[in-house]
Amino acid sequence: MMNGDSFSIATLIYARLRRVSGRVIDALYLTENIDYAQHVIELCEVTGDVELFNLVGRLKKILDLENLALEDVPERQVESELMPTSEPTEDDIYRSQVAHHYIGALR
DSSP states (O other): OOOHHHHHHHHHHHHHHHHHHOOOOOHHHHHHOHHHHHHHHHHHHHHTOHHHHHHHHHHHHHTTOTTOOGGGSOOOOHHHHHSOSSOOOHHHHHHHHHHTTOSSSOO
């Protein structure tokens, strides 16, 4: 089922979804598994981002999922996963930026 167009769109969705919500997806698996694609489409639709809506529309067309709507997918607690409960503090931002530099040990 995978073709070049679907993988290209999947990588664009990966980059935009990570930028918008901090979520990371598997672009290759997205092109190979319809259930996973439906889950990712749901995540994208919940964000409310216009660019993600456009990319999801293109992906649905390529994967023949045009009739899939948000109501068709079983309800999940996605909104609570995507939306932070409060604004991050400067300390939270610093810890999130520094934590990935040292994996398991100091340099």
